[in-house]
Amino acid sequence: MERERESVSAMFGAVPEAAGxxxxxxxxxxxxxxxxxxxxxxxxVLTELVTxxxxxxxxxxxxVVRERDDALRLEVADGSRDLPRPRTASTEDEDGRGMLIVTALALDWGVRPFLGGKTVFALLKVG
Structure with a gap:
């Protein structure tokens, strides 16, 4: 039997500890x-979006939304209108691979702008 959609939410300051x-x-x-x-x-994926x-x-x-028994949606909203995009990082770069990781692991991801910010979401297969 398919479960009903469930979710949990939380808010954090923009501090390094927020990812954990x-x-x-x-x-x-x-x-x-x-x-x-x-x-x-x-x-x-959540770590990359929060970072x-x-x-x-x-x-x-x-x-965190459980869409179905086999699907999970992660949403991270912030107050910036800058849109994330995958980019190619050089071997010397210490960062710049986050959205490539999200693209590789998620079934789908996208951005929903809102007044004063955006929500980035990723859909993942789970079980």
Whole structure:
């Protein structure tokens, strides 16, 4: 039987610790929903999305949505209108690979602008 759609949300300041706090929220939700398959990929994607939001120095809103038994949507909202984009980083670059990782692991991802910011979402297969 298909579960009803469930979600959890949290807000954080744009501090380095926000990525770890967001992973804790995700981990608790996945344990509650008994999701194991895909949990590591979801944690990595969420970390990349939150890390991008931290760079903009605003409040970060994280929402984890269980769409179906096999699908999870991660949403990270911030107060910047700058849109994320995959780019090619050189071997010497210390960053710049986050959205390539999201693209590789997620079934789909996108951006929904809103007045004063944006929400970046990623859809992942889980089990």
């Amino acid at each position: 706090m967001a992973r804790d929220v995700l981990r608790e939700a996945l344990e509650k929903w008994e999701v194991r398959k895909g949990a590591d990929d979801a944690a990595l 991008n939001a931290i760079r903009h120095g605003t409040t970060i809103s994280v929402r």
